[in-house]
Amino acid sequence: MFYSSPEQTHVKRPVILADGFSIGPSEPALLWEGLENGQYPFISSLRENGFDVILLGFDERSASILDNANVAMECIRRAIADREGPAMLTVGGFSMGGLVTRYALAKMESQMEDHETSTYLSYDTPHRGAWLPISVQAFAHFVKDHWGSTPGLGPLLSRFSTMVNSNAARQLLRWHVETADGAADVPVDVSAGQDQARTDFLKALERVGGWPQRPRLLGVANGTGTGAGNNIPAGVPAVVSSGPQLGGTHLDTQNKGQQTVAQLHKAGADPVPVRTSNLPDIDGAPGGLFPKAPLLDNAANFGMAAMLAGLIDQEPAELTYNASTFVPTVSAVASAGIEDRNTLYSKVDRESSDLHDFACATANEGHTVMTTELGQWILAKLLEA
Structure with missing residues (x-):
């Protein structure tokens, strides 16, 4: 104190x-x-x-x-x-x-x-x-899984995933994604459930x-x-990568109904789709916006994903929306x-x-x-x- x-x-x-x-x-x-x-x-x-x-x-x-x-x-x-x-x-x-x-x-x-x-x-x-876009959560884990051991960059590339999977985050988030360990024919699929830690x-x-x-x-x-609301539209791209490592990766804003909310693509591997169902179009809802990180060029949630993609590809990802509703x-x-x-x-x-x-x-x-x-x-x- x-x-x-x-x-x-x-x-x-x-x-x-x-x-x-x-x-x-x-x-x-x-x-x-x-x-x-x-x-x-x-x-x-x-x-x-x-x-x-x-x-x-x-x-x-x-x-x-x-x-x-x-x-x-x-x-x-x-x-x-x-x-x-x-x-x-x-x-x-x-x-x-x-x-x-x-x-x-x-x-x-x-x-x-x-x-x-x-x-x-x-x-x-x-x-x-609280709300953190499913696409962002899955991408954070995808980055840690594939690039978390990169010399010099590994801790930074892993930090967002570690935060998402922490005890407090699991208790706070209404919808939580633990892993991006999916495949083209077995997508990461999120419905109306919540993490056991929150329950x-x-x-x-x-x-x-x-x-x-x-x-x-x-x-x-x-x-x-x-x-x-905050005028962020539903079901549109927020982050798109065309770089050498992540080309074809995109993270979309949340839409209602069934949606492929993200496509995670590492060069040389099949893309991993991230799908949601029974969620509201919550990114644009009234509420406090996900906080920006002043030491990271004011990146917020989508902005953090774009920053990580830029570090991996060594070229900027296209960022349409930096932050969405958090609470x-x-x-x-x-x-x-x-x-x-x-x-x-x-x-x-x-x-x-x-x-x-x-x-x-x-x-x-x-x-x-x-x-x-x-x-x-x-x-x-x-x-x-």
């Missing part, structure tokens, strides 16, 4: 905010930078209004949500022990961090342990599941009550609540599942939400981006308590 002021050892009005999903340990300096020096100075705004911010990081962000929830529970206990006065806690997190703290608070209640928390807060958290996590969450019962439940979404709005506000196309693209039904109150962005924006609109809404809600 990292206090918002380096010299701070005690807190009066603690606000614990947990880090989200990635590979490797949390990077407090980058987390701070995004919250304080972006569009809205969130940390300063909270501190100026009497709150003490505690940023909760993890040794491994891709570890099981259940394991990192134990870290969150210890952070809550320490904040209570370090607190001066009787003020109740605010506890929550960004993206996966919202699920980590949701489970932690609910588990503490199930154990009859007082978490002394009056407000739970989630920031673009995938309560009903097990949802059962574990249900065993502790699903949600903490004592706090007020607040949330924000980086996607619109009006049903307005649909209905997932972030816990109002509906993300399997139903009509629900995805409809105005959010407030009465269906598991949250007591929530705010949606005016326009679809980057996942977990701290904006003035959402930051001010959170501050106003915390000041109401």
Whole structure:
């Protein structure tokens, strides 16, 4: 845990905010930078209004949500022990961090342990599941399988696949692809199922009550609540390679119904088709967009696939769409599942939400981006308590 002021050892009005999903340990300096020096100075705004911010990081962000929830529970206990006065806690997190703290608070209640928390807060958290294009997942594994031992490049070419197959990713993603080990006559085929790790996590969450019962439940979404999508069309090429190693490979945006969503081709071998069925056209749905990686030329999900293809072919792949929806709005506000196309693209039904109150962005924006609109809404809600 990292206090918002380096010299701070005690807190009066603690606000614990947990880090989200990635590979490797949390990077407090980058987390701070995004919250304080972006569009809205969130940390300063909270501190100026009497709150003490505690940023909760993890040794491994891709570890099981259940394991990192134990870290969150210890952070809550320490904040209570370090607190001066009787003020109740605010506890929550960004993206996966919202699920980590949701489970932690609910588990503490199930154990009859007082978490002394009056407000739970989630920031673009995938309560009903996250989305990573099936074509991108399969391509990440295809690259690792065939080029993951390339001298000098192997770790970079394997990293995306490792991330996709991590414990946390399996728990977060509504649809998950473990391997691209298919053939021309035995395609990689994905339907409406989900990884067993996600099924097990949802059962574990249900065993502790699903949600903490004592706090007020607040949330924000980086996607619109009006049903307005991000204008990414369904069933069109997003990445196409014509290079010497991957020529003929293409990754398409997701369409509804049956679809060959990708064709994976290594020179000298038969192409491997990737097929889907019973999925919605979700890439263009309202929601927080897959985050860009500033150190990798702002590549997002499709952009990351194009970057990997360019490294292998030593020439750029054609990239039509860089990012797609990562956390649909209905997932972030816990109002509906993300399997139903009509629900995805409809105005959010407030009465269906598991949250007591929530705010949606005016326009679809980057996942977990701290904006003035959402930051001010959170501050106003915390000041109401």
